Amino acid sequence: MSLGPGLLIAAPRSGSGKTTIVLGLQRALARRGVRVRGMKCGPDYIDSAFHAAATGAPSFNLDSFAMTRSLLGAIVSGAAKEADLVIAEGSMGLFDGIRQEIGRTGASADIAALSGWPVVLVLDVSGHAQSAAAVALGCARYDPRITVAGVVLNKVASERHRRLVEDGMARIGLPVLGALMRNTDLALPERHLGLVQASETEELDARLERLADAVESAVDLDRLTALARPTRLDPAEGAIPLPPPGQRIALAADRAFSFVYPHVLAGWRAAGAEIVPFSPLADEPPPADCDVCWLPGGYPELHAGPIAAAQRFLGGMRSFAEAKPVHGECGGYMVLGRSLEDGNGVVHAMADLLPVETSYAKRKMHLGYRVARLVADGVLGTAGQCLVGHEFHYASVVDSDTSPGAAFATIADAEGNGLGATGHRRGHVTGSFFHVIAPG
Incomplete structure (x- = not known):
C-alpha cells in the first residue's frame, strides 16, 4: 500500500x-x-x-x-x-x-x-x-x-x-x-x-x-x-478502536454534546453500526427505534437552562432508559444526573437517571489519562474489561451515591496509581467523567 x-x-x-x-x-x-x-x-x-x-x-x-x-x-x-x-x-x-x-x-x-x-x-x-x-x-x-x-x-x-x-x-x-x-x-x-x-x-x-x-x-x-x-507506520487489519455499543446508536449531537472522537465513530461504522444523531438542545428525544443511546461530552454547563427546559428530551431519555442502555461521558454523565449547577450558581434539574449532582460553579480542573476497569457488564464491555481514556473537565461532584455497587468503573492514572471508583450505573444507565479512547 x-x-x-x-x-x-x-x-x-x-x-x-x-x-x-x-x-x-x-x-x-x-x-x-x-x-x-x-x-x-x-x-x-x-x-x-x-x-x-x-x-x-x-x-x-x-x-x-x-x-x-x-x-x-x-x-x-x-x-x-x-x-x-x-x-x-x-x-x-x-x-x-x-x-x-x-x-x-x-x-x-x-x-x-x-x-x-x-x-x-x-x-x-x-x-x-x-x-x-x-x-x-x-x-x-x-x-x-x-x-x-x-x-x-x-x-x-x-x-x-x-x-x-x-x-x-x-x-x-x-x-x-x-x-x-x-x-x-x-x-x-x-x-x-x-x-x-x-x-x-x-x-x-x-x-x-x-x-x-x-x-x-x-x-x-x-x-x-x-x-x-x-508514512512508515504499517497498516493493521481488523484493529477496531472501540466495539459499537449497539447496532443502531442514538447519538446526542449539538453544541452541548459534541466530544466524540472521530476514530471511535469511524470504528463503529466500520463494524456495521448505524449512528442516528439527535439534538437535546432542539428538545429532541432519542429515536425510539435505536437500541442504545450515547450522550457524549461537550458543554452542557453552558446550556443547562435550555436542557432543563427540554422536557421532550428529558422525558424521552427516561422512557428510553426503561428498557434500553444509555451511556453518558463527562457532560453527558452530568445531564444523566439529578442536577447540574451552572457557573452562576443556578441549579438545574436534569434527567435523574443516575444518583449524582454536579456543579460547574465549584470549579476544579481534573486532567489526565485514566485506565478504567468496568465493575459490571454493560455497553462498553464485560465486567473487568480494561479501557484507556482521559478526563478533562472543571466540574465537581457535590453529591452522589458512593456505595460500591453503584460505581461504573474503578480507575487508575497513567502511572498505575489507583484513584478509586468513578461514575455510576443504575438499571440500564451508566456514566462517568471518563472519556474512552480505546480498549486497554
Whole structure:
C-alpha cells in the first residue's frame, strides 16, 4: 500500500501558535488542490474539528499511550492512503507526556518517531532573539528517534527582530521556513477547555481564509512540503478502536454534546453500526427505534437552562432508559444526573437517571489519562474489561451515591496509581467523567 507523506507541526511549549499555523497551512494547501489530511496528537476533540473544516476531510487523533501500535497503524494508514500530504498537529510541547517507557508517553515526539514524519517547529520568538536557536537546537538533539527539519517563527516583532532570530538559526544550520509577524487578529476565540468549537466559531470559513492568506504570504509552502517524508507506520487489519455499543446508536449531537472522537465513530461504522444523531438542545428525544443511546461530552454547563427546559428530551431519555442502555461521558454523565449547577450558581434539574449532582460553579480542573476497569457488564464491555481514556473537565461532584455497587468503573492514572471508583450505573444507565479512547 502506498501511503502519503507527512509532517508533524509541533512546538517547544503550549501557546506558541501552532494551531493557527497548522490551520493556515492546511487551508492554503487544500485550496491549491493538495489532498491534505489533518491529524491531532493526544486527547483533543476540538482541534481535529478545525482540521476537518480547513481541509474538507476528517481528522483523527493519535495517542501513543492510549492506543496500541496496531490501532495507530490502522488510523494513520487509513488517512494517509487517501492523502497527498498529512499535516499532523502536536499537543503541548513536543516532548511533553507522562512517565512511561519510550514510545508510550503520549508525547507528540512518539508519533513523529512511529510515523517517520519530520517535525517542523513553531517557535514563539516574542521575548528573545538568537536564544530561540538554543531552544530549537535542544529540541533537535533531545530525542534521536526524530528529525527536526525546520522552523516557522511566530510572533515576530519587526524585520530587525526577524534577522536576529534567523542569525541564530543559521549558526545551528536549521532552516527558517517562514516568519509570521505578531498579529492578534489571527487568534481564534478560546474557552475554558481550549478553542471555541469549530461549529460555534463565527465566520469560520472566512477566518480560515485569513489564516491561509497570512501563512501563504509568510511561509515558503513549497520548501516546507518538500520536507515531508513517507508514512512508515504499517497498516493493521481488523484493529477496531472501540466495539459499537449497539447496532443502531442514538447519538446526542449539538453544541452541548459534541466530544466524540472521530476514530471511535469511524470504528463503529466500520463494524456495521448505524449512528442516528439527535439534538437535546432542539428538545429532541432519542429515536425510539435505536437500541442504545450515547450522550457524549461537550458543554452542557453552558446550556443547562435550555436542557432543563427540554422536557421532550428529558422525558424521552427516561422512557428510553426503561428498557434500553444509555451511556453518558463527562457532560453527558452530568445531564444523566439529578442536577447540574451552572457557573452562576443556578441549579438545574436534569434527567435523574443516575444518583449524582454536579456543579460547574465549584470549579476544579481534573486532567489526565485514566485506565478504567468496568465493575459490571454493560455497553462498553464485560465486567473487568480494561479501557484507556482521559478526563478533562472543571466540574465537581457535590453529591452522589458512593456505595460500591453503584460505581461504573474503578480507575487508575497513567502511572498505575489507583484513584478509586468513578461514575455510576443504575438499571440500564451508566456514566462517568471518563472519556474512552480505546480498549486497554
